[in-house]
Amino acid sequence: MTDRNPRQLFNTWLRLAGVVISGMALMAVAGPATLVIAVLLGLAVVKSRFVALDFMGLRQAPSALRVGLFIWPAALVLVAAAKLVLSTALFS
């Protein structure tokens, strides 16, 4: 359960919406270039942090839970980044 008040939760939602809209705008302007995709992967980890800490209320939770819920998105994003580098190196 979250310990945030409605105002703090609204601010978190606003930040998340800002990150999503920025990502979509970046994609629309610059297209699916490798660097853009790398930035969007980083933003996915940022969004995950906001959801875990503020919406799920893990700021005061045991560190194992906080770290675990950071490692899951971070590990998948790293695998995706490795795939991106591999595909670029092999097929460009």
Place this chain on the structure above:
Amino acid sequence: MDARSHPIATAADEDTTDTLLLWVLVWSELAAFGILLVGFLVVGVIQAGAFAAARTHLDPLLAGINTLVLLTSGWQAALAARPRASLMQRRRALIGAALFGFAFVAIKLLEYSAEAGVAGDPQFASFFELYFLVTGFHLLHVVFGAFVLLIVAWRPKPGNVALITTLWHVIDLVWIVMFPLVYLV
């Protein structure tokens, strides 16, 4: 012997707020989706050309809008899970979270209807099999979760609200990571 004076604690005396099984469930979901996403990425390396060609038929704009919809739903779920929320606030937020969940489903089905035409092309077979498996598995979680949110809105006991909202945020978390992996990488 009087039960109240018995020295051994009964199950009723134990802490009822323990969340061990909730986190076991959360991690089993994350493990399942993690395996599916890694599988998707590995096949994407093996069939890089076909995956890149198939990906041009996806609609990242609709998926981006769906990210906003699901995050809004997660915000409503977080409002419902506040310990100080009144019964009415809890109910309203849970219903709001469920409605945004159903909006996500509607947008995703719209997206599927546009992709169905090219999904049968043998050149894209592997991509669309995995795409429908991964995103469809997630979509089923959203449908099921939204119905459970409505049931809990009917009887919003704090324990039930904490359980379904935590799982709802996990579904949200999975989509946040799934979006760039499936649509972009």
